[in-house]
Amino acid sequence: MSFINTFLGGGHDLLLLLLVQVALILGLSRLIGLLFQRMNQPQVVGEMLAGIMLGPSLFGWLAPHASAAVFPPASIAYLNVLSQVGVIFFLFLVGLELDPKLIRNRGHSAVVISHVSIVAPFLAGTGLTLFLYSRLFNHAPHMQFTPVALFIGASMSITAFPVLARILTERNLHKTKVGAVTITCAAVDDVTAWCLLALVIGIARAKGISSGLYTAGWATLYVLVMFFGVRPFLRRLQQVHERRGRLNQGMVGAILLMVLASAYITEVIGIHALFGAFLLGAIMPKGNDFVRTLTEKLEDFTVVFLLPIFFAYTGLQTRIGVLDNGEMWFYCGLVILTACAGKFGGSTLAARACGMPWREAGAIGILMNTRGLMELVILNVGRELGVITDAIFAMMVIMALTTTALTTPILHLVYPRKLMEAEQMTDLTGGYKVLIPVSLPSSGVSLVKLANALTGEDEDRKIVALALTRPRDRSAFRAGLDLDQPPEKAPALQPLLAEAAREKIPVTSVSFTSRDVASDICRTARLRKIDLVLMGFHNPVYTHSILGGTVHRVLTGSDSDVGIYVDRGESLPRNILVPYLGSKHDRLALEIAGRISRNTKVPVTVLHVTPPNRNQGEAGRLNAKAETDRVFNDPSHALPVTMRTIEGDSPVSVLIEQAKEFELVVIGVAEEWGLESQLLGFRAERVAREVACSLLIVRKHGSLAAAQGIPLDSKNNPVSAVS
Numbered sequence: 001m002s003f004i005n006t007f008l009g010g011g012h013d014l015l016l017l018l019l020v021q022v023a024l025i026l027g028l029s030r031l032i033g034l035l036f037q038r039m040n041q042p043q044v045v046g047e048m049l050a051g052i053m054l055g056p057s058l059f060g061w062l063a064p065h066a067s068a069a070v071f072p073p074a075s076i077a078y079l080n081v082l083s084q085v086g087v088i089f090f091l092f093l094v095g096l097e098l099d100p101k102l103i104r105n106r107g108h109s110a111v112v113i114s115h116v117s118i119v120a121p122f123l124a125g126t127g128l129t130l131f132l133y134s135r136l137f138n139h140a141p142h143m144q145f146t147p148v149a150l151f152i153g154a155s156m157s158i159t160a161f162p163v164l165a166r167i168l169t170e171r172n173l174h175k176t177k178v179g180a181v182t183i184t185c186a187a188v189d190d191v192t193a194w195c196l197l198a199l200v201i202g203i204a205r206a207k208g209i210s211s212g213l214y215t216a217g218w219a220t221l222y223v224l225v226m227f228f229g230v231r232p233f234l235r236r237l238q239q240v241h242e243r244r245g246r247l248n249q250g251m252v253g254a255i256l257l258m259v260l261a262s263a264y265i266t267e268v269i270g271i272h273a274l275f276g277a278f279l280l281g282a283i284m285p286k287g288n289d290f291v292r293t294l295t296e297k298l299e300d301f302t303v304v305f306l307l308p309i310f311f312a313y314t315g316l317q318t319r320i321g322v323l324d325n326g327e328m329w330f331y332c333g334l335v336i337l338t339a340c341a342g343k344f345g346g347s348t349l350a351a352r353a354c355g356m357p358w359r360e361a362g363a364i365g366i367l368m369n370t371r372g373l374m375e376l377v378i379l380n381v382g383r384e385l386g387v388i389t390d391a392i393f394a395m396m397v398i399m400a401l402t403t404t405a406l407t408t409p410i411l412h413l414v415y416p417r418k419l420m421e422a423e424q425m426t427d428l429t430g431g432y433k434v435l436i437p438v439s440l441p442s443s444g445v446s447l448v449k450l451a452n453a454l455t456g457e458d459e460d461r462k463i464v465a466l467a468l469t470r471p472r473d474r475s476a477f478r479a480g481l482d483l484d485q486p487p488e489k490a491p492a493l494q495p496l497l498a499e500a501a502r503e504k505i506p507v508t509s510v511s512f513t514s515r516d517v518a519s520d521i522c523r524t525a526r527l528r529k530i531d532l533v534l535m536g537f538h539n540p541v542y543t544h545s546i547l548g549g550t551v552h553r554v555l556t557g558s559d560s561d562v563g564i565y566v567d568r569g570e571s572l573p574r575n576i577l578v579p580y581l582g583s584k585h586d587r588l589a590l591e592i593a594g595r596i597s598r599n600t601k602v603p604v605t606v607l608h609v610t611p612p613n614r615n616q617g618e619a620g621r622l623n624a625k626a627e628t629d630r631v632f633n634d635p636s637h638a639l640p641v642t643m644r645t646i647e648g649d650s651p652v653s654v655l656i657e658q659a660k661e662f663e664l665v666v667i668g669v670a671e672e673w674g675l676e677s678q679l680l681g682f683r684a685e686r687v688a689r690e691v692a693c694s695l696l697i698v699r700k701h702g703s704l705a706a707a708q709g710i711p712l713d714s715k716n717n718p719v720s721a722v723s
Contacts, residue, residue, distance in 0.1 A: 119346070
């Protein structure tokens with residue numbers, strides 16, 4: 001303990017103490033948050049839990065003396081100030097993200113569900129207060145029944161819009177019917193719940209009818225001034241930003257002053273500072289670079305630095321130890337059950353009454369039951385107002401954690417990914433289909449040129465350009481819907497789409513966020529019944545193998561054929577070399593080369609390397625001439641195919657020497673070529689290193705052909721040639 005006291009500045013230097021506290025809070029919150037993220041849970045759940053771990057419920061219980069030294073009572077007030085500032089700016093960010101378009105033009109289903117999802121839990125919460133008031137508030141007569149009942153009802157009505165929208169985005173549900181309805185309902189709930197909370201706070205703080213009327217009158221005037229006075233001024237700021245093309249420090253300073261002024265006014269009026277910050281964000285002009293740039297400037301510091309302090313402060317006020325007997329835990333379970341019954345039950349039944357199937361209705365109910373950080377904000381307001389006891393505070397914190405943590409796993413059970421994918425399946429009909437995942441913008445032009453050569457002039461051909469964006473860390477607390485910009489606006493696709501427009505190549509663009517790029521490439525190929533996934537090559541960071549990492553996972557996990565293009569030329573090739581040793585991947589290389597040749601009138605040479613003194617049995621097994629004739633025996637293929645047979649002990653050496661005459665080598669993945677897919681390979685493939693021309697490395701997969709009804713032979717290869 002003496003070491004701890006010395007490290008903390010002897011308990012007298014509050015600055016040193018505060019620095020240690022903040023460092024401990026940030027370190028633990030990031031660690032637990034990332035751990036929960038690995039468990040497919042919202043990061044906010046882990047950071048909320050980290051705050052509770054630092055409080056008396058765990059740290060104070062396991063090491064009471066160390067806890068008292070690190071978090072002495074005199075220092076809690078400083079953490080409280082920092083946490084309140086953090087929540088004020090977080091609520092401003094939530095308001096910034098609230099797009100009025102989500103609320104306007106709502107369908108019948110969204111109107112009904114949003115109203116029921118507020119009314120049902122509010123009534124359930126106030127009804128529960130009738131049962132709990134005499135049992136848990138009998139030692140707190142100053143807590144009057146009316147504000148207590150209204151507050152508990154309001155706190156059960158909340159839905160965590162940022163966390164909910166993040167879950168929808170990560171599961172790519174936000175563009176489905178379920179996602180669209182849920183997002184709309186959550187946005188309406190967000191606005192309604194904060195208005196309801198402002199009303200409850202006004203009632204709780206009012207000291208009689210005259211005081212209540214005073215608060216209501218000033219609150220109404222404040223809202224009118226914000227909409228008709230401040231909002232036009234914000235639009236002018238946006239216009240200034242558009243003219244200058246940047247957000248300077250003066251404008252940021254003005255916005256911050258307005259946030260603080262709005263929060264101050266609502267606090268003075270009596271409806272809490274948080275409402276002022278939220279409303280200012282809500283009336284900001286949406287859908288423009290002004291708001292996006294402002295958000296990026298504020299959210300890192302707010303989310304990474306200030307919010308964990310709020311979680312820690314909440315954890316320091318949470319005393320789970322007060323639930324010290326079976327009766328108290330029964331009441332806690334009753335709180336959780338009531339919250340779920342009101343929100344989940346009300347939303348599900350309302351969705352079902354609007355004609356939605358039970359599975360979709362259940363998914364909406366589960367998502368609407370997410371409470372997350374927003375619940376903690378409201379609970380701290382209630383504790384500050386003195387309308388809830390320590391026991392109720394602890395129960396409601398546990399309820400917030402439980403409902404948020406259960407959302408993802410239960411959603412997987414009720415609305416599994418396979419069902420969602422089945423609903424998104426595209427028609428199997430159509431011509432040759434190529435998927436181009438683009439990571440680096442510079443690779444898109446050569447890939448779309450090659451895809452165009454592969455698909456030719458077929459009217460039914462499909463070329464799909466895919467841009468996957470990894471979600472930003474800070475988006476764990478926010479909806480992140482702005483990340484899913486229109487596909488044609490994705491930066492990675494811009495050069496590709498410009499080239500497609502210039503050459504009149506029909507391309508469909510797709511863009512969404514992804515935490516697992518390889519899996520989402522394979523999933524997109526499966527949903528769209530892609531024939532070939534065409535990827536670019538980028539220098540690997542951790543390996544020397546071009547077929548490692550993400551490329552390896554796509555090669556081995558895709559139901560479609562896969563091609564990896566190593567581009568070393570400025571334009572399409574004038575001749576093609578196809579090495580052939582007889583594997584199914586080599587046969588795919590022949591078919592791919594045949595497609596390019598037919599569509600671009602480029603000559604093809606098939607290189608067949610045989611060992612010296614080969615026997616007739618081996619020659620019959622490989623049968624290179626017959627396979628070449630099968631692929632290229634097509635009236636549309638006007639150019640002759642050259643067959644070049646060379647004896648050699650090293651197929652790779654022969655290939656490298658012969659490739660000097662060509663501009664493109666189409667080669668199948670095979671160990672003989674030193675190109676077997678490697679997850680963590682530390683050898684550089686000799687073919688890729690020493691062949692000077694462009695390479696298209698292909699790997700054959702038979703499951704898609706089987707799904708399309710194409711007959712397969714004993715080696716899982718299509719019987720007929722690709723046409």
